[in-house]
Amino acid sequence: MSQPFDVPAYTIAAYLRIASIAVALYDYLETLPTIIRFFREQYKSRRLSLSFVLLVLIRASSILVLTISNVGFFYGKFTHATCKKFFLLPPTFKVLQVMVSQAILGVRAWNLARRSRRSSYFLVTLYFIACVLQWITTLYQRTPDLGGPVHVSARQQILTSPGSLILAIMQQGNCRAFNQARQLGAWIYYAIAVVYDFSTTAVAVFYLLKYKMASNNSLMSKVTRMMLYDGIGYFIALAGVNVFNLILYKKGQDIQTAAASLAYCVSWIMSQRLLMHLYGVSRQRRDESIEEAITITQNLDSARIVSRAIRTQFEQKSGPLDLTIPDFDLGTDPGQAEIPDENLEIQKIIHAVRDIVGKLIRGGHNGSQTQCTPYSAVHPTLERPCSLYYLEVIQPKIAAS
Structure with a gap:
């Protein structure tokens, strides 16, 4: 059942979604040449690296979640029946995207820990728990809701008695997955994401600082500094967006998903940058080895x-x-x-x-x-x-x- 329509909240959500789509499209076009070059190297070597697979997965899952989420928000001709079939798709793809993003952080921390058995157990357990809780809290107590400017789109004549017609109104609007603010549900997803991001970033920073103090190599110092900035920047950006979403989920219904598309966009860009910066350093290292x-x-x-x-x-x-x-x-x-x-x-x-x-x-x-x-x-x-x-x-x- 649709709720009273809050025009300011809907307008804010629409502007944030349009801004996130514009930023994501710009980043997609900007990074496309690097992705093509990366793909050609993988194709020539006849071997797919994990970094390339994760890069493809984060791009694909991010494009899908941005598309499906914004179709549900901007398409205004959902009925109650069609919304019931659609409303769980955006949160489902949201969890798939964050699983890829968190896998990038986890593998990154695991490699920096030199794949020790202790770090493997810790990171795998943390990743498994985070994924399970995020699936539960995302799909738990979600209900379909027709939001936005709900309008009358059709009239059906229903014959109730001889010579008598009653006009039944069929409402249409956008489709959202609504969660009660006071219930345990989707908002906890963002709290879990912040905890996971902080834990993996802390592991990575610990080992990066350890390598930075132990190494006298200029290239190593450069890469360590780059990875430190990338990791801390990733955590600050994602944590900020997740906290913002957490606050909005505790507010009214119309403002709940205002920053959801922004979170998808930031997660995509930051996860992709982690991989592409390392690829750039790797390529520079190989080029320099020819000339030195x-x-x-x-x-x-x-x-x-x-x-x-x-x-x-x-x-x-x-x-x-x-x-x-x-x-x-x-x-x-x-x-x-x-x-x-x-x-x-x-x-x-x-x-x-x-x-x-x-x-x-x-x-x-x-x-x-x-x-x-x-x-x-x-x-x-x-x-x-x-x-x-x-x-x-x-x-x-x-x-x-």
Whole structure:
């Protein structure tokens, strides 16, 4: 049953929804070239990384929830019957979107914690509890309601007695999922989201500060600072919108969903930025590795050591789940043995390797076909590892130069 229509609340909600759609559309167009470039790299490598899958999921779920939610709000020809079939779709897709967004935060914190067993148990348990509670509180005690400017759209003639007609009025309006402000229900969803965001952000910040203090590498410091700002910015933005929604849900019915579309938009943009910033750093790291000289700080006494050294210079170090480690190590593993000082020699920079490897990656010597692909580590024609190609081809050229 429709409630009395509050014109100011409806107007505020309409303006907020239009603003969120405009911002989301702008961000979609702005990030589209990066997404296409990311997709091409994944397609060429024939392997989908978790970061790319999550990026696709957050974009798809966000577009769906924004579309369905705003159709329910702006389309004014829902009847009571059609609204009963539609009203649970927007909150359902809302939970799906937030599950993807929270998965991004959870995997990010898990990787920063170096996938320790303790952090795995904590984050998986927290994610499971948050998802279950969010599903329950979103769908619990929701009722369909015709909101907005309800109007008479049709008249049906019903024959009640011979020669007598009664005009029955059929009302139409927009369709909303209403929740009583005093009941335990949808507003608790936003409180749960704030708690989850705070917990995962706290884990990530703890390890980022730990890495920042332990690392002297300039690139590592840059990435750590970027991830700190991204994580804290994400939490502040999402927490602010969720608190705003929580306050509105405790108010009247017409203002309940005023900022819902804004929350979808902010969650989409901030989650996407977390992934795209890391992708940008990863791409920059790979590009710089082509131009920089190779620095060798250890005696290379065997083909195996040479193979390992060259492979670590050019191959990707991140696996499919390395959402937050953009192609370089965050530090030395505790179980990794340190190199004895007596085996270290004066740092030697081989400038010739920079030119040769650059030519190989950019198209080969004298315009010939590329002889070795560093990221796949397999010779495209002879199925020969790059490290052996280094020993057989590049190293003699260096010795002769």
